[in-house]
Amino acid sequence: IVSSNRAGAHDGVAHLIAHGHRRIGFIGDLPMTLRGSAAAAHAGRLHRAVALTRSALAELGQDADSELAARVRYTLAGNLLSVDSQTAAFAYSSEALAMIPEDPPSRTWVWAAATHVLAARHVGENETALRVARRALGVAEHLGVTDAQADLLISLAVFDGAGRRGPGGRERLVKARDLARRSGNAPVELRALFNLAMGCYESGALSECVPWLTEGLDRARQAGLLSSTYPLEMRYLRLLVLHVLGRWDECLRAAAADHPEVPQTTGGYTVGPALYVALARGDLGAADRARALLEGPFDWMATLVAGIVLTDAAALRGDPEDAVRWMRSTVTALADEAVPRPGVTVRLAALALSAVADAATGLRLTGDEAGARRWSDTATELVEQARAVATHGEDGTPQGPEGQAWLARAEAEWIRATKGPDAAAWSEAVTAFGYGDVYELARCRVRYAEALVAAGRREEAADEARAVRETADDLGATPLREQVDALVRRGRLSDASGDDDRAGTLTAREQDVLRLLALGRSNRQIGEELFISGKTASVHVSNILAKLSASSRGEAVAIAYREGLITPEPTASG
Template identity: 35%
Template sequence: MLAPVETRSVSPVFVGRAEELGTLNDALARAAAGEPQALLIGGEAGVGKTRLVEEFATEACRRGAVVALGGCVEIGADGLPFAPFSTALRALRRELPEELAAAAAGQEEELTRLLPELGDPGSGRHDEEGMARLFELTARLLERVAADRTVVVALEDLHWADASTRHLLAYLLRTLRSGRLVVLATYRADDIHRRHPLRPLLAELDRLRTVHRIELARFTRTEVGRQLAGILAAEPDPGQVEEIFERSDGNAFFVEELAVCATEGCGTGLTDSLRDLLLVRVERMPESAQRIARIVAEGGSTVEYRLLAAVAGLAEDDLIEALRAAVNANILIATPAGDGYRFRHSLVREAVGDDLLPGERSRLNRRYAEALEADPTLVPADERVMRLASYWYHAHDPAKALPAVLDASVEARRRHAYSEQLRLLERAMELWDTTPEAVRDELRPIDYTEVYPPCGCDPATTPLRYLDLMAEAAVAGRLSGERERALKITKRALHLLEEDGDPLRAAWFWTQRAVMVQNLARGDGWKELATAQELVRGLPPSEVHAEVLTHVAGWSMLRAPGPEALSAAERAVEYARMVGARETEMNARLTLGTLMVDSGDVEAGLAVMGEVKDQAQRDGIATVAGRAHVNLPSELEAVGRSREAVPVLEEGTAYARRYGLLNTEAWVWSNLSDSLYSLGRWDEAVEAADKALRRGQSAKPQGAAALKLAQVALGRGDVAEAARQRDAAERYFGTHDPMPQQSLPLAALTVGVAAAEGRLLDVRAEVRRSLDGGVPPGTQRYVWPLLLGAATAEAEARALPAVQQGRTEALEGLFEAAKRLTTVVPVWLAHEQWVRAELARAEGRDTVDTWSEVVTAFESLDRPYDLARVRHRLAAALLGAGGDDERDRATELLRLAHAVAVHLGARPLGDAVALLAQRARLALTRVPEQRPADPAQALGLTSRERDVLRLVAAGRTNRQIAEELFISPKTASVHVSNILGKLGVSGRGEAAATAHRLGLFAADALDPAR
C-alpha cells in the first residue's frame, strides 16, 4: 500500500557503468542467437550491483526477453534452500505458464522440490544421484523454456546463498550448452573472506571459459557529481561534491546517504563510523518507525505485512503511519508484489540488526515464531518450516527449537537440499542435551528420519534417539558430498555404540563408513565391510543383514569375483526377500546375475539381469534401473554380443538423461563406446567416450572412457595419444581401490603401448606384474586382450637376438595363463585360439590350418577389426605355403583386411597389410571387368562355391555344409572364406543377405529342408 511513495535519495539518472552494461547487453544478444551466457557481477556492498541488474533487466524486457529475478534470502544466518531458484522459477511460471508446464512435463515430482506449485513431490528417492538428478532436470527445464525465446535468470546476493543453491548454480553454469538463456548472479565481494563458502565456487567458476566475471569499481569524482545532480535535481556545489566524494570514497550507496543527510542539515554532524553513517537517518525517524525498522531487521530479508502486523502488535493505523515514515525516509521499501517490506539496502538492515541488544533479538525472534505458529498462513507455505526453525533457534528456546529444526531438516531432505539437512541435523544434535527429556520423548524417528538403524523396536512408537539423528546426518553428509563430516559422525556413532550392545546398528554404521572410505579414496572399504559382516553373522534375517550382504557381494563382484562372491549375492537375495527389502533385493539380484555370467552360467545370468531391469523400470526405481542399463549390456559385451548391447545402452542414455542420473549416464556412454569399438564403429566410439568424460560426476566412468580413447588411438597408430589417455585413466582410477576391471585393461594398454614402441622387456614385466598371484575368476574378458597383446609382441620380436633371454619362460607363462581361462562362449574361445596361434607364431610353428581355425572362429562374431587382423595373419601363412590357389585366397583376404583398416583408420594394420601385399606383388584393388549377365559369374564364384553359398544362405554351419557336400569341415571353411572375400563382406550373415539381394538362388533353393 505504500509502494508508490517517492524516494529522494536514488538518482533517476543511471550513472556510469556504460562498459559493464554493454557487456551485459552483448551477452543478451549472443543468447538471443542461441548461445547461452553466464555472468557473475561482484562488488562491495553499496557499489551499485542491484541498480546495474535493474537497468539491464529493463533493457532485456525492451528487447522482448523474459526476465526472472531471484534473490538469496537471509534469515538470521540461515539461507533458505534453493530460494533464488524457486523465486526465479515462480516468476517464469507467471510469465510463461504453458511453456513452463510443457517443459516440466513428466518430471513434476522432482521439479516440485524447487517449485511446489508443480504438484506433490511424493516421498521421493534419496540416493547419491538425487541432488545431481534434480540439478540436471532443472538445467534441462531452463534450456527447454529458453528454446524459442530469450530468458534472463538473475540471482542476487549470492554471498547469502545456501550450499544447495551454490551447487545448483555451479552445475548450471558448467552444463548449459543450448537455449537462449542468460544466467547472471551478483555477490558482495567485500564479504567474501578467506573462509567464506562462496570463495571456492568463485575460484571454480573463474576456470570456466564460459563464465564472464564483472567487478564493479567505485564511482569517480565526476560520476559522483552526476549522481548528486540526479538526486538533488540540480547541479551540486563543487565543494559539496568534493566533500561527499572524499567521505563516500565513490561508494554509490554512501553517496546517497550523505546527500540526504546534507539536504536534511545533518551533514556536519556525522562521525567517521560506517555504522553511525547508516544509522543516522534511522535515528531521525519517529520512535514508532524506528521500532518497526528493528522488527523488520530481525525478521529476514523480507517481512510480509501480515506477519509484521502480528509481531508489532500496533493498531493498523499506527502501523501504517510508522511504515509511511520509514518508507518516506527511504529506509524501508515495499516489495514488488506489495505484500511486504524490506530495507532498501542490506547494509542499513545489518546496521540496525547489529544495534539490537541480545535480549531484544531473542525476544523478537520469539514473537516472530509465536505469530507464525498461531497463523501459518502469514508466510508462503514453502518458507514456513525453515523460517519457524530459524526463529525458534535464535529465540534460544531448545524445547521449541528442536522439533522445529527437525521439521526443517525433513523439508530440506524433501527438496534434496542435503547440505542444509546436514546443517540442521547438526543443529538438532547441538540442542539435544539442553532440550527437556519430556520433549525428546514425544519425538519419533518415523517423523524425522528416513534411516532407521534397527534397535529391535517400532520407530512409530519408540522415542527418537540421538543415534537416529547421527544416522540421518551421516546419510545427508554422504549425499551432499560432505563426506569428511559424515565420516566423523560415523566415527562418533561407533564410539557411542561400543558400550551399546547393538550389533545391527553398529553394522549399519560400519557399512556407511565403508562407502565413505571408498568415496574419499582412503581405501577399498573392505575392512569396514568385513567388520559389518562379522557383526551380523549368525543373527536372524533383517534389512541391515540383507544390505550388508548386498554390499559385500557388490564389493566382491568388482574386486574379488569368484564362488564366495556368488554365495554372498545368493544369500543377499534370500535375506532381502525374507524381510521384504525390495530395492535391496533387486540390487542383489543384479549383482548375482553379473556373477553368474562371469562364472559361465551365461543365459541364466543374463535372464536375471533383464528381469531386474524391466522390473525396476515398472516399479519406478530409477537407480536400480539405471544400474541395470549399465551392467546388463556390459555383460552382453563381455560374452561377445555387442550388437545386442547397443540398443540397451542407447535406451540407457535416454533413461539416465530423463531421470538426471549423471553418473549412470556416464557409465552408459562409456560402455556404449566399448561396444561400438567392438563393432568397428570407431568414430562413434570416440564420440561416446567424449560424452562419458563430459557427463561423469565421478572419476571411474571417466577413467573407463579414457581407456577406450586410448584403445582407439592405439589401433590408429597414435601411440603418444594412447599413452596419454592410458595415464589419464590411471589417474581417474587412483591407487586406493584396485579392481580387475580397471587394472587389467590398463595393463593391456600398457602392453600395447610398450609393444608399439618395441619395448618387449617392458611387455614381459607388465604381464608378470598383472598376473602375479593368478588370474581372478570371471575376468576372462579383460585377461584375453592382455595375453593376446603379449603373445603378439613375442611373435613380432621372435627374430630379435636381444630378447631371446627369458623368452621361453615368458611364452610358458602365457600358455599357463591361457589354460586357466574360461572359454564357454564363442568370443572367449576365439580369443583362446588367437592367443595360441600367436604363441605358435612366436615359436615359428604356426600353419595355414592354425590361422584358418582362428578366422573361422571370428567370422561368426561381430568383430570386424579382429577379423581383419586374423585374416592378415592367415594371408601371411598362405603366402608362406606357396601355390596359386593359396595366393588367390591370400589376395582376397588382404583386400578385405585392407578395406577394414582404411574404414577404421587403423594405420598400423593397413601398413602391415600393404607391406605384405607389396612383398608378394599382390594388388589390393581389383581391376574392373565387364559385368557378366550371371551375378555369380560376375562375383567370380566357382560352381562349388555357389553350392556352399546356397547352404550358407540357408543358415548351415561349416560342419553341416561338409556333410551335405561330402567334403571336410576344413575344406568347407576354406570355401566360406573365399566366398566372403569375393563378396566383399565380413561375415556369413552379410553373405546371405548379398545372395538374397542379387537373387542368386530361387526361394526353394534356400529351404533348409531341401
C-alpha cells in the same frame, strides 16, 4: 574381459544412496555426514564417499543402537567395494551382519546381507555369497522389501549358474529391473540394466547391448546419476561396443560428447575405447594419455584401459620387453585375493605375444638361436596364462566369445614365436574373431595372409590382404594399411591378386644383395662379390629396407626369410 572387478561392488550401497539418509541418524551430525557420503557417491567421488562414511563410523558412540551401527558399517563396506578395497569391505560387512539377528526378520538385516553377498564374492567366498543371497532373498520377499529383492536377484543372476550370459540369468535381471523400477530405487535399476548389457556383450550379442545401454543412460540422466558407478561403466561399454563393431567415428563423437559430464576425479577410463581408436589410427600420443590414467588413487578400470593401450603401443612399435612389462604389471595391479588373474589377462597376453613372436622370429632367422629360445620361453609363459584364464574365467567357467577369440590369437602368436607362422592356427583366430570385432579380425587376417605366403598359398594370401586393405581404409587404420601394403610388396602378391602395381617388388640386383645380407656381409664385401662399389651396395641396401618396411639389416633379412623371398643356405651338416 571388459568389466571391472568392481562391477557389482557399488550395488550394496544402492539402497542407501536412494533411501538411507532418510532412515539413519538421530545423533550428532551423523545424518548430514551420511547425506554427504551418498551425494559423493552420486557424483562419482568414491574416495570422498569412503572418507565421509568413515567419519560417520567415528561419530558412533559405544552405546549406539546396534541397528544403526550395522547400517553405517554396511554403508562403509559398500563404499569400500566401490574403490576396490575388498578385504576391508568384507570385514565391515561381516561386522554389520553379526550385529543384528536374522530373526525376527528386518529390512536392516536384508540390506546388510545384500552388501555382505557382494563383499564375500569379491574376496572369493563364493559359497558364502550364494548361501546368504538365497536366504536373504526369501526374507526380502516375505517383508515386501522390493528393491532389496531386486538387488539380491541381480547378485544371483550374476553369480549363480551360467551367470548373466545365460537365459536364466537374463530372466532374473529383467525381473530385477522391473522390481527396482516399481520401488523407485534408480541405483538398483541401473545395476540391473548394466548387467543385462554386459550379459549380451559377453555372449557375443553386441547389437543387443545397445538398447540396454541406451535405456540405462537415459534412466541415469533422469535420476541425476550420470556420474555414479554404473552409468560410468555403461558409458565405457557403449563406446567399446561402437569400437568393436567398427563404428569408430561414432565412438569418437560419443566420447567427445560424454567428456564434459565425466567427473575429473574419476571416470576418465570411460574414454578408453576412444584411445583404442586413436592408437589404431597411428596416434602414438594415445599411450601418453593412457599413462595419465594411472595418476592419482588406484582405479581398477583406469588401470585396465591403460594396460591395454600401453601393451599394444609397445607391441606396435616393436618393443617386446616393454610390451611384456606392461602386460605383467597390469595383471599384477588388477589381481586380488579372489581373482589372481583377471579376465583381461587373455587380451594382454595376446597383445604382448605379438611383439614377442616378432622378436623370436627375427632372432631365429638371423641365427641367434639362444636369443630366440629366450623369447620362445617367454611366449610359452604368456600363452599358459592366457589358457588358464580363458578356460576357467574369473568365476571358474570358460570365458565367452571375446575371451576365446583372444585365446586363439595368443595360441597362433605362440606357435609363431616357437615354430614359425602357422596358417591353420591363424585361420582359427580369424574364425574366432568373426563374432563381431572388426579391427581384431583384420589384424588376424594380416597374420593369416603372412602364414599363407610362407606356405606358398599366394592367391589365398592376396584375397586376405585385399580384404584387410578394405577394412583398414574403412576404419582409417593407417598403420594396419601400411602393414598389409608392406606384406603385398614383400610377398609379391600384386600379380597373384591381378593387381598391376609391382613397384614394391625387389629387382634382380636387390635379390642378390639381400642374399648376401642374409650371409652377414658388409656393404664393402657385398660390393666385392657383386663387382660394384661399396657406395652402390649401400644404396641397394637402403632400397631393400624401404621396400621391406624394415628398420635394420637384420629385420630385413628376417622379413625376407619369413615371406619366402630368400631361402636358408644349407649348412655343412645339410
